[in-house]
Amino acid sequence: MTQTASHDSIPTSKAGDTLIEMEGVGKFYGAIRALSGINLRVSAGEVTCVLGDNGAGKSTLIKIMSGLHSYSEGSMRVDGEQTHFGSPREALNHGIATVYQDLAVVALMEVWRNFFLGSELKSGRYPFAPLKVNEMREIADTELRKMGIAVKDINQPIGTLSGGQRQCVAIARAVYFGARVLILDEPTAALGVKQSGVVLKYTAAARDAGLGVVFITHNPHHAFMVGDHFIILKLGQRVLDKKRSEVTLEELTTEMAGGDELAELSHELKRR
Amino acid sequence: MSQTVVQQPSPAAGPVERSKPSLWNAMTSRPEVGAFVAAVAIYIFFWFVAPPFRHPESLSTVLYASSQIGIVAVAVGLLMIGGEFDLSAGVAYIACGLTASMLSYQLSVNMWVGALVALVLALFIGFVNGYLVVKTGIPSFLVTLGTFFILQGMNLGVTKKLTGSVATQNVSDIDGFQSLKSIFASSFDVGGVTVRITVVYWLVFVAVATWVMLRTRIGNWILASGGNAASARAVGVPVARVKIGLFMFVGVMAWFYGMHRLFSFNTIQAGEGVGQEFLYIIAVVVGGTLLTGGYGSAIGGAIGAFIFGMTTQCIVYAGWDPNWFKAFLGVMLLLAVAVNLYVRKLATTRK
Numbered sequence: 203m204t205q206t207a208s209h210d211s212i213p214t215s216k217a218g219d220t221l222i223e224m225e226g227v228g229k230f231y232g233a234i235r236a237l238s239g240i241n242l243r244v245s246a247g248e249v250t251c252v253l254g255d256n257g258a259g260k261s262t263l264i265k266i267m268s269g270l271h272s273y274s275e276g277s278m279r280v281d282g283e284q285t286h287f288g289s290p291r292e293a294l295n296h297g298i299a300t301v302y303q304d305l306a307v308v309a310l311m312e313v314w315r316n317f318f319l320g321s322e323l324k325s326g327r328y329p330f331a332p333l334k335v336n337e338m339r340e341i342a343d344t345e346l347r348k349m350g351i352a353v354k355d356i357n358q359p360i361g362t363l364s365g366g367q368r369q370c371v372a373i374a375r376a377v378y379f380g381a382r383v384l385i386l387d388e389p390t391a392a393l394g395v396k397q398s399g400v401v402l403k404y405t406a407a408a409r410d411a412g413l414g415v416v417f418i419t420h421n422p423h424h425a426f427m428v429g430d431h432f433i434i435l436k437l438g439q440r441v442l443d444k445k446r447s448e449v450t451l452e453e454l455t456t457e458m459a460g461g462d463e464l465a466e467l468s469h470e471l472k473r474r
Numbered sequence: 475m476s477q478t479v480v481q482q483p484s485p486a487a488g489p490v491e492r493s494k495p496s497l498w499n500a501m502t503s504r505p506e507v508g509a510f511v512a513a514v515a516i517y518i519f520f521w522f523v524a525p526p527f528r529h530p531e532s533l534s535t536v537l538y539a540s541s542q543i544g545i546v547a548v549a550v551g552l553l554m555i556g557g558e559f560d561l562s563a564g565v566a567y568i569a570c571g572l573t574a575s576m577l578s579y580q581l582s583v584n585m586w587v588g589a590l591v592a593l594v595l596a597l598f599i600g601f602v603n604g605y606l607v608v609k610t611g612i613p614s615f616l617v618t619l620g621t622f623f624i625l626q627g628m629n630l631g632v633t634k635k636l637t638g639s640v641a642t643q644n645v646s647d648i649d650g651f652q653s654l655k656s657i658f659a660s661s662f663d664v665g666g667v668t669v670r671i672t673v674v675y676w677l678v679f680v681a682v683a684t685w686v687m688l689r690t691r692i693g694n695w696i697l698a699s700g701g702n703a704a705s706a707r708a709v710g711v712p713v714a715r716v717k718i719g720l721f722m723f724v725g726v727m728a729w730f731y732g733m734h735r736l737f738s739f740n741t742i743q744a745g746e747g748v749g750q751e752f753l754y755i756i757a758v759v760v761g762g763t764l765l766t767g768g769y770g771s772a773i774g775g776a777i778g779a780f781i782f783g784m785t786t787q788c789i790v791y792a793g794w795d796p797n798w799f800k801a802f803l804g805v806m807l808l809l810a811v812a813v814n815l816y817v818r819k820l821a822t823t824r825k
Contacts, residue, residue, distance in 0.1 A: 291710060302708060308701035310769045311694075319698050320709035322691040332689050 219246045221383050221414045222267060222298070226276035229262050236262045237438045240276070243431075244383055244414040249405065251417045251425035253458055254435035260418050263435070264385055267416065268300035269293030299381035301372045303388045309361030313353055316360045317342040317375050341378075349374045349404055366397030370404045377408055384408050385416045390424050402428055422454035434458060505762035506774035508813040512760070512806075513781050520784065524791035530667045532791060537669070540783030541676035542731070543753050544776050548679045549727035550754040551775035552687070553720040557700030557767030558607060558614040560724045562599065562621040564750030569625050570596050570732030571742040572633055575642040578650075585650030593729050599625070600725025604718030626748060633744035646740045658730075659738035672734055676776070679727070683772035696720065701768025756803065757782050760810040781806065 221244045228238040237259040244250050254260045265271040266278065269287030278285055280296050287293045290300070307316045318338050324331040343356045351370050353363065360368060369389050376384055386405060390398040405428050409415050419425050425432060432449055434442035434457050442449075442457050460467070520527050527536075546563050553560055570592040578588035603621055607614045633640055645651060661670045687693035698706035699716045707713050736742055757778035763770025785806070789799050 290708065294710070300708075308698045308705050308768065310701050310764075311697055315694055315697070319694060319706065320711050322694055324691055329692065330686065330690050333691060333694070335689065 220244070221246055221281065223279045223282075224276065225279075227266065227273045227278055228275040229259075229266065229271065230274045235438060237266075237273075237435075238275075240435075240440055241443070242433060244416055246382065246414050247409060247412050248430040249409050249415040249417050249428045250431045250433065251419065251429035252433050252435065253419060253422060253425055253454070255420060255458070257437070258435040259438040260420075260435060261387070262438075264300065264387055264416070264418060267293070267298060267383075268385055269298070294379075297380055297382035298385065299376035299379070299383070300385040300387065301369065301376060301389065303369075303391055307360045307368050307372060310359050312357050313346075313360050313363070313371060314339045314342040314356045317345070317371060317378075321379055345374050345378045346371065349377070349407055351404075364397055365393050366400040369393075369401050373401075373404050373408060377411060377413065381413060383414045383416065385418070387418050388420070389417070390419060390421060398424060420458065422451065422458045426451045426454055505764075505769055505771045505814075506777055507762070508816075509761045509774055509777040509781065509810060512810060512813065513777050513784070516781055516784060520788040520792065524788045524793075526791040527788050530665075532787065534667050534669050534673075536780075536783050536787045537673045538783075539786055540776075540780045541670070541672040542734075543750075543757050543782050544676045544779030545672065545679060545731050545734075546724070546727045546750075547754045547757040547775045547779050548676075548683050548772055549720075549724040550751075551758040551761065551763055551770060551772055552683060552696060553724050554755070554758050554763050554765070555687070555700050555767060555770040556696045556717055556720045557703065558717055558720065559618060559755070560603060560721060561615065561618040561751045562603060562625055563724050563728050563754055564747040564752075565622055565625040565629060566596060566599050566725060566728040566747075567732035567735065567750075568629050568742060568744065568747035569599070570729040571736040572629055572642060572744060574733065575645050575736055575742055576633070576636055578648050579643050579645055580636060582648075585645065585648050585654050587650075589650075589654060589733060592732065593726070596725035596729035596732075597722050598725075599728075600722035601718060603724075604721030607721070608714040608717055622751065629744045629747075640744045642742045642744075644740045645736070651737070654733070655737040658733045658736075675730070676779075680772050680776040687772055692716070697768060699767075700764075753782065756807055759814075760807060762814045778810075 222242070223244075224240055224242040227240040227242075229236045240259075240263065242250065242252075242263075252260055252263060262271065266273045266287075269290045269292050272286050272288075280298070285296070287296075293300075308319065311319070318341075323334040323338050323341075325334055326332075339356050343353075346353060346356075349370060351367060351374065353367070360371065363371070369386075373384065373386070373389075389401045389405070393401065402424060405415060405417060409428070415428075417425060417428060430446050432442065432444055432446070432454060433440060434454070442454075456464070526532055546567065550560060550563055573595050574585070574588035574592040576588075577583065577591055578585050599621065603614070603618055606612065606617045610617070630640060633642065637643060657671075659671070661668050663669070687696065695706070695711045695713075695716045698711050699713045703713050732742075758770070758775045759765060759778070760781060761771070761774025761776065761778035763774055782803075785802060786799060789796050789802070
């Protein structure tokens, strides 16, 4: 209920509005520098892709935006205001929702229960107030259809859906509960080609619905299909930061694969 | 695949083909269906081999035996759906009975005071179990194994110290005993058959727990906490509070059964209760609840308790050597788990 209540307090955004702006953001874990000098802008109706290998600092970046960690230096402005999130709940109240690859859903619970988990509709304020079961089923079904996901039976355990569909339900849920910024943590990492396509479609659908999307991935092909802006991280540093018009897929792929290092490596491994 | 795929998918993706769930699907997707089939089979079996079982009076006895396991099993079931174990539930009810009895006897206070202090103790035991599990992250199996031994030792040690023996004194003349007995340990007549009041409580608790699981937010949160705690936390479910609450609910149900024991026998044996914790877990697992949590029902636990009660009594009715009972129990447990596994596979693979 808290989420739907705070629904109204989240300002509405127009396409192109800046939602999150980071300047020189860095993060230390003790003496270890995990991230430094990150500039990033998330705008409504745009997909910002963050690419990087394992350990590049992608998850640290997400955790800062979604409120799991604070940052050590620089500044993060949400709707123009300097912000330090103390908890994921605070980020949610600002309309920033994160869909984690592995944490999206509870497999043995029904689709509609998953959809409303943590934000159930009750017919009263007291603890044992009955749930509005039929209403929740209807809403979940309608919202999923809006995103173009047709499940056969809204009462089936969500574990019977494919991995891609599960991600999509999690995305639809975030959109319904008033997200303006959607952070997708490697949504296609564990999926096959067809399933990835489904997820990419809904990512684009969320973008067209006016959300600012942060798409974290290590797959430049997937990023290039939906991205408006690309940032590549390496060892906590930004090594590439370009708009879609300034970059080619080849450039992204080469940079992701290691760029100069790769060239050096292939030279070393060259057969005589 | 390029930018062309990303137009807003049309809302009506395909014709409206949301099928009404068929009766078969609805049935097989319930956790307790395997146990229900087993209960009917065992009932029919004993109907033929144990003629005394056909009397209504026998059914009443069976139900009483079932309720003695079933009352605590309701709470243990919800706890297990929430993803945790409680091995201390058996000795906890003895601890509650001992506390109420000895406090009232030694201090010569009204029985009601003793009963309420025992309730506070039960809530405290539950809270400590839950708090330790949530805060330390040690598996509940180990935490409650610890409290199991602590309580078992304290039950015997304190009782020996205060009474000089391992049983409490008869408390039936203390003020308040009769009123509490009529609440916790009375019986009434239905068409000439004596029915123990615990049977009624048991059925009420099962009904309420079922409703809570299916129709309230707390039920949703219990399922999610057991099914995928990290996920639940990420969407704002207070997993720690849910789990502590469940442990405390086990405490309350253990207290309730402890009160029944005290007011029906007037005295409590300090060394009893050991081994009961496994009967609760068996009843719950036979009833279709996943050992790992996240799936199950209160009705399932009740059916499990009924199978248990039926078997204990009917082995006697059939004139068999009751020593075989435990062997029978083990076979039944394995069969039930196998059936449940199969049924759940059917339920979760339907598309």
